[in-house]
Amino acid sequence: MLEMALRNVFRQKTRTALTVVGIMIGIAAIVALGSISEGLRVQIAKSLEQSSGLITVIEKSDSGLFMSLSSSELSQETVDEVMAVSGIKDATPVVYKVGYLEGDSGFGEPSLFEIGVDPEKIDLYTTEGARLAEGETLDDGDTEYVMAGSKITEKLDLKVGDTVAVEEKEFIVKGIYEEFGNSGLDSGIIMPLDIAKELFETDKYSSIIIYPDDINNVEDLAKDIEDTVDGVSAITTAQFAKQIGQIVDQIGFFTIGIAGISAVVGGLGVMNTMIMSVMERRREIGVLKAIGATNSYVIRMILIESTIISLIGGLLGLGVGYLGSKAIGAFSGGQAQGIVTSNLALNSMLFALFLGVVGGLYPARKASQLSPVEALRYE
Amino acid sequence: MNDIIIETKDLCKYYNQGKSNEVKAIEKINIKINRGDFAALIGPSGSGKSTLLHMIGLLDRTTCGKIFFDGKDISEFTDDELTKIRREKVGFVFQQFNLIPLLTAIENVELPMLLDGMEKEQARGRAEKLLNRVGLGDRLYNRPPDMSGGEQQRVAIARALANNPEVVMADEPTGNLDTKTGKEVLEVLKNAQKKDFTLIIITHDPKIAIFAKKRIELKDGRVINGGE
Ligand SMILES: Nc1ncnc2c1ncn2[C@@H]1O[C@H](COP(=O)(O)OP(=O)(O)OP(=O)(O)O)[C@@H](O)[C@H]1O
Numbered sequence: 001m002l003e004m005a006l007r008n009v010f011r012q013k014t015r016t017a018l019t020v021v022g023i024m025i026g027i028a029a030i031v032a033l034g035s036i037s038e039g040l041r042v043q044i045a046k047s048l049e050q051s052s053g054l055i056t057v058i059e060k061s062d063s064g065l066f067m068s069l070s071s072s073e074l075s076q077e078t079v080d081e082v083m084a085v086s087g088i089k090d091a092t093p094v095v096y097k098v099g100y101l102e103g104d105s106g107f108g109e110p111s112l113f114e115i116g117v118d119p120e121k122i123d124l125y126t127t128e129g130a131r132l133a134e135g136e137t138l139d140d141g142d143t144e145y146v147m148a149g150s151k152i153t154e155k156l157d158l159k160v161g162d163t164v165a166v167e168e169k170e171f172i173v174k175g176i177y178e179e180f181g182n183s184g185l186d187s188g189i190i191m192p193l194d195i196a197k198e199l200f201e202t203d204k205y206s207s208i209i210i211y212p213d214d215i216n217n218v219e220d221l222a223k224d225i226e227d228t229v230d231g232v233s234a235i236t237t238a239q240f241a242k243q244i245g246q247i248v249d250q251i252g253f254f255t256i257g258i259a260g261i262s263a264v265v266g267g268l269g270v271m272n273t274m275i276m277s278v279m280e281r282r283r284e285i286g287v288l289k290a291i292g293a294t295n296s297y298v299i300r301m302i303l304i305e306s307t308i309i310s311l312i313g314g315l316l317g318l319g320v321g322y323l324g325s326k327a328i329g330a331f332s333g334g335q336a337q338g339i340v341t342s343n344l345a346l347n348s349m350l351f352a353l354f355l356g357v358v359g360g361l362y363p364a365r366k367a368s369q370l371s372p373v374e375a376l377r378y379e
Numbered sequence: 380m381n382d383i384i385i386e387t388k389d390l391c392k393y394y395n396q397g398k399s400n401e402v403k404a405i406e407k408i409n410i411k412i413n414r415g416d417f418a419a420l421i422g423p424s425g426s427g428k429s430t431l432l433h434m435i436g437l438l439d440r441t442t443c444g445k446i447f448f449d450g451k452d453i454s455e456f457t458d459d460e461l462t463k464i465r466r467e468k469v470g471f472v473f474q475q476f477n478l479i480p481l482l483t484a485i486e487n488v489e490l491p492m493l494l495d496g497m498e499k500e501q502a503r504g505r506a507e508k509l510l511n512r513v514g515l516g517d518r519l520y521n522r523p524p525d526m527s528g529g530e531q532q533r534v535a536i537a538r539a540l541a542n543n544p545e546v547v548m549a550d551e552p553t554g555n556l557d558t559k560t561g562k563e564v565l566e567v568l569k570n571a572q573k574k575d576f577t578l579i580i581i582t583h584d585p586k587i588a589i590f591a592k593k594r595i596e597l598k599d600g601r602v603i604n605g606g607e
C-alpha cells in the first residue's frame with residue numbers, strides 16, 4: 001500500500017511539488033523563528049547564570065518589571081534601610097541611565113548604558129569577578145576616568161586613553177573589561193557612583209545590587225528586604241529569569257504562531273490537492289471498492305498519500321529552516337543566534353504530520369463514501 | 380451449500396427517488412440463478428441490465444425487495460460485510476476493463492488477494508499462474524495503458540478470478556473489443572469456468588447469448604423471460 005501511495009503521490013509531479021513547497025515554507029518559518037527564540041533563551045540564560053545569587057532592589061511599582069527597572073528611584077534613606085537588613089554579605093547602590101549612540105534605531109536593546117557604581121563593587125555583578133582586558137581599574141578619587149564594557153568598546157572602537165562623551169562631558173577611558181556576559185555591563189560606560197550622580201544631576205539611586213550571606217537563602221533574604229523596607233521590590237535572579245523567560249515565550253509563541261498560520265495554509269494546500277486527486281481517481285477508487293477494498297482501506301490509502309506529501313514538505317522545511325536560521329544569524333552579525341534543538345525539529349515534524357493527517361481526513365472520508373457504482377459510472 | 384447462489388424477491392431500484400427526475404430502473408425482479416449456471420442478461424439498452432447486475436453483485440443498495448446471496452438475505456448487511464462477500468465470492472469484469480493504470484498486470488491481479496490478506500509471495504505466485512492461464516505469461520510487468528484492449532480485458536478476467544470466486548459477473552465484457560478479440564476473451568472466460576462456478580454476463584451479442592445455459596431477458600426494468 002505504501003508503494004502504491006508513493007506512486008500515486010508522484011503521478012502528478014508538478015501539483016505534488018507545489019503542495020510540498022506550501023508545507024515546506026510553513027515548516028521552514030517555524031523552524032527558523034523557533035530557533036531564533038530558542039537562541040535568545042539560551043543567550044539570556046547564560047547571562048543570568050553570570051549573576052546568579054544576586055538580588056536587585058528597586059523602587060516598588062505596578063508598571064511591570066522592565067518598566068520599573070528603568071524608572072526606579074531610591075532615596076539615600078531607603079538605601080540605608082535596605083543595607084541594614086541582616087543576611088547581606090555585600091551590597092552596592094547603582095545609578096544608571098540608558099544612553100543613545102548616534103545611528104541607533106531606538107528599537108531593541110539599547111546600545112549604551114551609563115552606569116555609576118562603586119569601582120570596587122563591580123565584582124558583585126559576576127560570579128567569576130570582573131576581568132580587565134586592557135588598562136587599569138578606577139580608583140576612588142578618579143573624576144575624569146571611566147571604564148568601558150566589551151561591546152561598547154567594539155562598537156565605538158575604543159582604546160585605553162581615548163576620550164568618550166557621556167551626557168556631553170568628556171571622559172578618558174582608563175580600562176576595558178572583558179565580556180561579562182551581562183548585556184548591561186557589556187554595553188556600559190562605567191564610572192564611579194558619585195561622578196555619575198553628579199552627572200545625572202540626581203541624589204537618588206536606580207537600584208541596589210545585593211549579594212547574600214548564604215546563596216541558598218536568596219529568596220528568604222529578598223522577602224525579608226521587602227517586608228522590612230517600605231516601597232521596594234527585591235528581585236532575585238531566578239525571578240528575573242522567570243520574567244524574561246515569559247517574555248521570550250511570548251515572543252516565541254507569537255512568531256511561531258504566525259509561522260504556524262502559514263503552515264496551516266500549506267495544510268489547506270494538501271487538502272486541496274488530495275480532494276482533486278480523489279476526484280480524478282473516482283473510477284479507480286470505485287474499482288478498488290468493487291474488488292474488495294473496505295472503506296477504512298480507502299481512508300488509510302488517502303491519508304498515507306497526504307502524510308507522504310506533508311512529511312516530505314516538513315523534512316525539506318526543516319532543512320530550509322535550519323539554513324534560514326543560520327542566514328539570520330549571519331545577517332544580524334551574530335546578534336540573533338538560532339539554535340535548532342531536537343525538540344524543535346521533532347515538534348515541527350509532528351506538526352507537518354498533523355497537517356498531513358488533518359488535510360487528508362476530509363478527502364479520505366469523501367473517497368471512502370464514494371459508491372462503487374457511482375464511481376464506476378463516472379467517465 | 381445452497382444450490383441457488385442468487386435469488387431476488389420483488390427487487391427494485393429507483394434512482395433519484397422522490398425527486399422530479401426519478402427513474403425506475405428495475406421493478407419487481409424475481410430471478411433465481413443456480414450454482415454453476417452460465418446466465419446471460421439480455422435486453423435493449425436502458426432496460427436495467429447493469430442496474431440489476433450491480434444489485435446482485437452487491438455493489439449498490441436496493442430500493443425495495445430482497446436479495447439472497449448464497450441463501451443469506453443481505454439487506455441488513457453493513458458496507459464492510461458486503462465488501463467482504465464481494466472480495467471473497469464475486470469477481471467483476473467491466474466493459475471499460477477498469478484496471479488500475481499505475482499498477483502492472485501482475486500487481487492488478489494480486490490486488491484482490493492482498494486486500495483479502497494473502498501473503499505477498501503467495502499472491503504473486505497465484506497471479507502469475509492466472510495470467511499464464513489467460514495467455515498473458517509474457518506481459519506480467521506491462522502496465523494497462525501499454526496493453527491492447529483484449530489484453531487488458533484478459534488481465535481483468537485474471538483479476539476477477541483471483542480470489543477463486545463463486546460468481547463472476549461481466550457487464551458487456553466484449554463491448555469495447557472487435558469481434559475477433561471479443562470472441563477470444565469470451566473463450567478465456569468460459570474456459571475459466573469450473574463446475575461449481577457461476578458466470579453471469581450481460582451482452583448484446585445474440586451469438587454469445589446462445590452459449591448461455593440460462594437467458595434472462597429484461598425490458599423496461601422488468602423480466603420478460605427466463606427469470607425462474
Ligand atoms: N445513477 C443513475 N442515475 C439515474 N438514472 C440511472 C442511473 N443509472 C442508470 N440509470 C437509468 O436507469 C435505467 C437503466 O439503466 P441501466 O444502465 O441499468 O441499463 P442497461 O440495460 O444496462 O443499458 P445499456 O445496455 O445501455 O448498458 C436507464 O434509464 C438509466 O438512464
Ligand SMILES: [Mg+2]
Pocket residue numbers: 428429430550
Ligand atoms: Mg449497461
